[in-house]
Amino acid sequence: MSDPVSALNRVTFDGFVKVEEMGPRGMITLRGDHALPEVKNAATGVAGVNFPGQRECRVVEERGLAWMSPDELLVMVPHGEADTAVASMESDLDGTHSLAVNVSDARAVFRIIGPGAREVLAKLCPVDLSPEAFVPGTIRRTRAAQVPVAFWMVEEDVFELVCFRSVAAYVFDLLKTAAIPGSEVGYF
Amino acid sequence: MLILTCPYCGVSGEETEFHAGGEAHLKRFGPGSSDADFESYLFHRENPKGVHFERWRHVSGCGKWFHAARCTTTLEVFGTYTAQTSEPPQSIKDAITAKRPGWTWRDFA
Numbered sequence: 001m002s003d004p005v006s007a008l009n010r011v012t013f014d015g016f017v018k019v020e021e022m023g024p025r026g027m028i029t030l031r032g033d034h035a036l037p038e039v040k041n042a043a044t045g046v047a048g049v050n051f052p053g054q055r056e057c058r059v060v061e062e063r064g065l066a067w068m069s070p071d072e073l074l075v076m077v078p079h080g081e082a083d084t085a086v087a088s089m090e091s092d093l094d095g096t097h098s099l100a101v102n103v104s105d106a107r108a109v110f111r112i113i114g115p116g117a118r119e120v121l122a123k124l125c126p127v128d129l130s131p132e133a134f135v136p137g138t139i140r141r142t143r144a145a146q147v148p149v150a151f152w153m154v155e156e157d158v159f160e161l162v163c164f165r166s167v168a169a170y171v172f173d174l175l176k177t178a179a180i181p182g183s184e185v186g187y188f
Numbered sequence: 189m190l191i192l193t194c195p196y197c198g199v200s201g202e203e204t205e206f207h208a209g210g211e212a213h214l215k216r217f218g219p220g221s222s223d224a225d226f227e228s229y230l231f232h233r234e235n236p237k238g239v240h241f242e243r244w245r246h247v248s249g250c251g252k253w254f255h256a257a258r259c260t261t262t263l264e265v266f267g268t269y270t271a272q273t274s275e276p277p278q279s280i281k282d283a284i285t286a287k288r289p290g291w292t293w294r295d296f297a
Contacts, residue, residue, distance in 0.1 A: 054198055069250030070196050126202045141197075142205055143248040 007168035015179030017114030026082035032098030108168035209243035
């Protein structure tokens with residue numbers, strides 16, 4: 001089989017923070033009632049992390065669960081495991097009103113690393129990124145300039161951001177511009 | 189700039205993250221209804237100076253539709269509430285009454 005290629009092929013930029021495109025990541029949209037034990041078990045079974053509460057994202061390495069809306073989860077696994085993970089979830093969810101779809105290749109993943117990471121995102125998104133308001137483990141779906149994105153904080157000074165693959169170059173350009181050395185605001 | 193709180197994901201965001209969906213609590217008149225009812229459903233909208241009820245969608249966020257009660261003159265938001273209702277909940281009505289005693293909007297007061 002041919003090798004999966006991500007939108008920008010792991011391009012990186014070193015500004016006052018480091019921006020890198022992460023390469024292929026297995027991503028599965030799971031829709032269903034979060035209160036159902038079948039949905040919880042299906043999600044935690046393949047992701048290997050605890051079920052997230054409202055606006056929480058739990059990520060360990062390439063695996064994780066993100067709360068996307070009251071009836072939607074983003075399940076992350078290594079790229080090669082996505083199809084088996086979907087099959088495994090579908091068998092767990094047999095008879096439950098739900099939907100699991102492999103959307104890995106529909107998205108691009110970026111990492112923003114460095115002490116100014118909050119500032120780079122705050123320049124682009126209408127979100128309170130102060131250390132009191134946005135803590136590791138929080139996910140926020142919003143817009144970056146003109147396109148929808150979602151980002152979460154892996155640990156202090158490290159964010160992961162996902163956007164649609166078709167706008168990956170636009171988002172990378174945005175992040176580069178926001179991270180140009182000399183453009184630090186020093187707000188946070 | 190409006191600051192709206194999505195009742196589904198709890199995010200307080202500014203209005204560019206949301207999309208306005210027109211007047212709230214319209215009752216649909218479809219096939220079989222009178223011409224007057226259909227005309228009213230299709231065309232007649234409130235355009236108040238003051239308390240107003242609207243539908244909004246958290247378009248760049250969780251994607252859910254919800255309702256908002258706000259003032260069109262001050263941009264004050266009295267509250268947001270679920271889309272799964274045909275009438276504002278009492279708590280929203282009370283919040284409006286506290287700020288704008290004697291308000292009315294269509295059949296609500």
